[in-house]
Amino acid sequence: MKLLLRALFLLLFASATVFYFLYVDGGTAPTSDATTVLNLSTSNPRPIVKDELVSLTTPRTRPENGPGEVVLAVVACGDRLAETLVMLKSALILTQVPVRIIVFAEDDLIQSFNEKLKEWSLLSDLHFRFEIRRIEFPVNGKKDEWKKLFKPCASQRLFLPTVLEDVDSLLYVDTDTLFLTPLEHIWRHLSLFNSSQLAALTPEHEDRATGWYNRFARHPYYGPLGVNSGVMLMNLTRMRAFGWIEYVLPIYHEYKLRITWGDQDIINILFHFHSDKLYIYPCRYNYRPDHCMYMSVCESADKEGVAVLHGNRGSFHSEKQPAFRAIYRALEEYQLGSDPYNNFLLPMKHYLDETSSTNCGKVRRIFLKSAEQFINKIYD
Incomplete structure (x- = not known):
């Protein structure tokens, strides 16, 4: 009996030793499935599926723009096709650096944009690439409500940090804008941002006597006169790190009955509370x-x-x-x-x-x- 107990003890000891060297000292503990691994970074641990496990252990590629490339983004809905094409034409006339054009468009406009931009791309003296994307709003949001906020689809700009994860920075403009200077002369302002700033805008007005926000707004706004969002330089990497979208949705829900200019008002409210995040450039970059x-x-x-x-x-x-x-x-x-x-x-x-x-x-x-x-x- 003693010999049997001694043999059993030695067997258990040997098994424990093997387990230690295989799985603890530099090894990998066995799991029956990836779902047995828990996300302990939250207060309520939950299973992580295999794809999510890969994303946590494999570093993501840092979003980058092409070498010397300016990224120009615009959102076009309804009857804005012709106006948008004139704007894009103005951007390409003077610009001497490569341009990446990103157009967010309604489904019935996509083919027309594709045809015209492909035609332009055949011109040897133009250096640009383009992509046409469908309008994207938050999955958990009210799509029609966002789409109709002020101008048709204009609120798309609020979600660019989320839907353009591969882009580091861009210049967003309204369709009713025209460039009278090379894009690169606007783009250089990104290099003038301090370490806190994540976007650039111009003041809404230059004169308090004619200002709209200081006389009529029923919500907070940036600075003494507010800002206009029609020409917006955006460092999307910094906006994502800041948690941009986590601020936008609560602001909309709290102030939606008091805003007049839609997404521009939301931007004003956000920068009212985070004024250190905004770079102001001169009115010549958004002349109205x-x-x-x-x-x-x-x-x-x-x-x-x-x-x-x-x-x-x-x-x-x-x-x-x-x-x-x-x-x-x-x-x-x-x-x-x-x-x-x-x-x-x-x-x-x-x-x-x-x-x-x-x-x-x-x-x-x-x-x-x-x-x-x-x-x-x-x-x-």
């Missing part, structure tokens, strides 16, 4: 009719010329702002790949001269200054 309809109030445009023209409130398509309509007309008529001096700059000068009796037409030199400088430099 309000800057000249009574008198010229954008000092940076007076000195250096308009960089980005923003024809909000339908200014490109109505008779209320002839100067804005004139610039849009010149770009709409221009054929990419042709001589920009004779076929864009000279017609724009001619059309602007016809608006000389209007307040914005009286300062028409500021619309020509930047574009003329770069066209002469690039195409001489």
Whole structure:
């Protein structure tokens, strides 16, 4: 009996020793299935499935833009196809660096965008790549509610950090914008951000007497006059690290009955509480009719010329702002790949001269200054 007990003891000891060296001292403990591993980083441990286990143990590739590449993003819905294409055309005329164009579009616009951008891509002097994506809103959100917030689909910009995980930074613009300076001159502001800043915007107004937010807003807003979100530089990597989307949804639910300008108001509310996260660039990068309809109030445009023209409130398509309509007309008529001096700059000068009796037409030199400088430099 003693010999039997001794043999059993030795067998158990040997088994324990083998287990230690195989599974504890540098080995891997056996599991019957990946679902037996628990996520202990949460207060309520839960099983991790195999795919999730891989994502936790394998480092993700850091989002990067292409070498020297500017990423330009826009959202187009409804009747904004033609307007968006004119904007993209303006971006490609002056820009001398590679461009990645990302268009978020409704299903019925995707084919038209594909056809036109493929046609442009065949022009040898243009260096850009493009992708067309469907509109994406939060899975757990109310899609129709987000889609109809202020302008059709404009709130898509709020979710770019989530839906563009492969992109480090981008320049987002509304469809009703036109570039009168190379994209790279706007893009350089990303390098001027301090370590806290994750986005760049311009003030909504330059004058308190005509400001909208300081007179009418029923919610918090950034700074003394608020900001306009039509031309927005975004460091998506920093926005994701900040937890951007975790702020956006609660803000919307709390203030949705008090906002007027949709996603722009949400952005203002967020930066009101996190003002250190926002970089402000001059009004010349988002020049609107309000800057000249009574008198010229954008000092940076007076000195250096308009960089980005923003024809909000339908200014490109109505008779209320002839100067804005004139610039849009010149770009709409221009054929990419042709001589920009004779076929864009000279017609724009001619059309602007016809608006000389209007307040914005009286300062028409500021619309020509930047574009003329770069066209002469690039195409001489």
